[in-house]
Amino acid sequence: MFTKILIANRGEIACRVAATARRLAIKTVAVYSDADASAKHVAACDESVHIGGSAPKDSYLRWEKIIDAAKATGAQAIHPGYGFLSENEEFAQACAKAGLVFIGPPASAILAMGLKAESKQLMEKAGVPLVPGYHAADQDAALLQREADRIGYPVLIKASAGGGGKGMRAVDKAEDFAAALASCKREAINSFGDDAVLIEKYVQRPRHIEIQVFGDTHGNYVYLFERDCSVQRRHQKVLEEAPAPGMTEAFRQQMGEAAVAAARAVNYVGAGTVEFIVEQKPDGSMTFFFMEMNTRLQVEHPVTEAITRQDLVEWQLRVASGEKLPLQQSELKIQGHAIEARICAENPDNNFLPATGTLHVYGLPEHVTFERAPHAARVDSGVRQGDTISPFYDSMVAKLIVHGATREEALARMDAALAQTHIVGLATNVQFLRHVVTSPSFAQANLDTALIPREAAVLFQQERVGLALAAAADVARTLLDERATEGADPFSKTDGWRSHGVFARRFAFDFHGETVQSVLSYLHDGALHLTVGPHAGVLQFAAAGDAINVQFADQRTLAAVYRKGEVAHVHTAQGATQIIAIDLLAHAGEAQAEGGRLTAPMPGKVVSFAVKAGDPVKKGQALAVMEAMKMEHTIAAPADGVVAELLFAPGEQVTEGAELLRLDTATQ
Known part of the structure; x- marks a missing residue:
């Protein structure tokens, strides 16, 4: 086993690898860019080396600097994580040439599976089912248009060297093909340095099901069952679960054996994922087609760890050091059900536009960072409260993983854990994830890659808290903050007492663009009467730790209120929302003058x-x-x-x- 490894990545995967390595008494070396000098993964490792500027091309994609860092620190091996150089055969070859172990498959396997067109031809020879399509090398635009016309629309254009949903476009009709091809090629060259594409028939009602495979240097192979990754936006995964709902043992075995055949065809070593498109037929039967093989550990590997009780990073380290696979196929069993939610800095209600900013509040549910025990909530994260999400890297903030004895139990735990996830400082998809988890299609396992657009009516532009509770929670927060300043002096009291008459305070709120007037009246019996637009009633509240028990207008909730300027971020069991407490004096004279x-x-x-x-x-x-x-x-x-x-x-x-x-x- 190694005594020191370098982690050629950042974020949550670098933190995760460091944690497993520490448990195995392996020292770790972090690499970091200008933007990552104080990042969590740097603190998680024993040593760290600066490798360049903030942009990936100036740091994490410069493999010569990473190899130099490994040599300078005495590392024996390099773990590439996922993304960046994890599927770069030149990097794997350079590691071998430098006498370093690349903790992943051999360069030949990366090369064979990295080019999507060539890998399809290889899989066809291995007897793995393929989707009808064009996988040849000729990239003439007119030829590609003719091939798309021949295959029949809708078609999917995919970057041959791609992955992660980048360089991918669905095209519904012939007249849209040229523009989609140009955009796809631009994105491919920027992301992968290669603008070659392939074209495939776009399967109707498809599910995205992948198989986790592992191979060692002794010729042993296993599959660690499947993950359903059908819930996607922009061809990128949003929620993943294991095992896949509705999977029969016979179909699981067929897919597993096909995945192992794919791995054997390229003499694969280490962790890999074989991704399949599964066509759901009207009679309820399913057919699967090979899509691609990701020659690395996947972002969603924790759900497989949860149902198998295995540490896949430890498997990677052991296999890379020359050991045999820890278990044989007959020893692997599925235990319970696991779901992973990808928490991203983005605005789902604005076409999932990525967001940047500072994590002023980063509150997570009670969790572990890695745990093989059942029923534990787990968070894999590469950031801390106060960190900044920059535009240089992926928008993922954290992964939330839950496990239950059944899918229903896991669903309930996921919704509860998301409700306890409070992030303030930038837009995130946390509430959107809650909407997906509780949507009819996902709850009933009616899954396909079109789930999000199909359920759009219950996923987007949702307001689950409402004006009345949002305003009441903010007023309650204001009053509690005022009470905290009271002293023994009776004139410091903020209870609104008057010898005669009723004291009334006015508030103004902006709720989703609508200005609402509010009046709080301090009654003689000590009660508080609140009006908020059309809502009126007695306001009752009490501190409950960092949260507030609020009752108003025949509604009751436990609310956590975080203020950032005039904006109050209100988190409740029903959902989360924002309401602006308008300071009328501060905004006097302002006007909109944006023009064109x-x-x-x-x-x-x-x-x-x-x-x-x-x-x-x-x-x-x-x-x-x-x-x-x-x-x-x-x-x-x-x-x-x-x-x-x-x-x-x-x-x-x-x-x-x-x-x-x-x-x-x-x-x-």
Whole structure:
């Protein structure tokens, strides 16, 4: 076994590898960029080495610097984590040449499976079922269009060297193919340095089911069952669970054996994931097709660990050091059900636009960081309260994993754990995840990759707390804060006592863009009467630790209220919301004067403009494309108008709120 390894990654996977290595008495070395100098993974390791600038191309993708860091610190092996260099065959070869163990498969396996087109041909020879498609090397745009027409729409364009949903576009009709191909190739070259694509038939009502495989250097292979990863947005996973609902033992064995055959075909070593598209037929039967093999540990590996009671990172370290697999296939059993939620810095109600900012509040449910015992909630996270989510890396903040004896039990635990997850400082998908978990389709395991658009009515623009409770909770927080300043002096009391008459205080709130007036009356019997817009009644409240028991307008809740400026973030069992307590004096004289400005929704790079100065545009027309957090985002015209001026050039970096172009709408 190794005595020291270097972790060539960041975030929660680096923290996770460091934790397992410590348990095995292996010292670890972290690498970090300018943006990560004080990151959690740096503190989690025994040593750390600076490797360059904040952008991945200046640090985490510079494998020569990582190898130099390993040599300088005396590390014997390098764990690549997932993402960055984890599926880079040049890096694996360079490690071997430098006398370092790459904790992953041999470079030949990475190369064979890394190019999607070649891997499909290899799988066809191995007898693994394939989706109809075009996997050849000729990348002529006209040829690709003809092949898409031949396959029949809808089709899926996929970056041949891709993964993680990047460089992927679904196309419903022939006239949209050229634009989708160009966008897909741009994203592919930016993410992977290779713009080659393949085209496949887009399977109707598909489920995304993957098999965890493991191989060792002694020729042994096992599969550690399956994970259902069908709940996706932008072709990226949102929730994963194991085992897959509705899976029969016979179908599980067929998929498992096919996955092992795929691994054997490339002499695979270590942890890998074989991903399948599963077609659900009207008669209830299912057929599976090979999609791709990820030659690394997956983000969702914790659900497999939960149902097998195995530490897959420990398996990686043992196999890489030359040991045999810890267990044989007959010794592996499924125990219970596990679900993982990916908590991301993004706004689901705004097309999942990634968010950046500081974690002013980062409250998590009672949990462990890694635990093989059943029924434990687990959080894998690479950040702490006070850390900043930057635009340089992935938007994932943490992974929340729960386990139960049954799927129903795991669902209940996931919803409860998400309700106890309080994040303030930037937009996240926590409430959206709660909506998915409790949606009819997910709760009843009616799964396919279109679940999110199908359930859009109950997933987006949801308000589960409401004006009455949100305002009452904020008023209660105000009164409790005031009471905390009281002293023995009777004139310091804030109870609103008057010798005659009733003392009334006025509040103004903004709730989802609507201004609401509120009056709090201090009655002679000590009661408090509150009116909030159309709601009125006695307000009762009491501190309950860091939360508040609030009762108002025939509703009762336990609320945690966090203030950031004028915004109150209210978290309850029903859900979470925001309400603005307006300081009327502070805002006197303010007016909206944005006119025709179009600004960057977040920090990033201008990829291209689809218009030039003087062009007339229609509302909703694409004007520009930005790249941020490894994804492309289209900026559309908010109204009809004429482009007055472009303020940046393609390739330039912009800050959040930067004015990209001016649109003259006055003449329309």
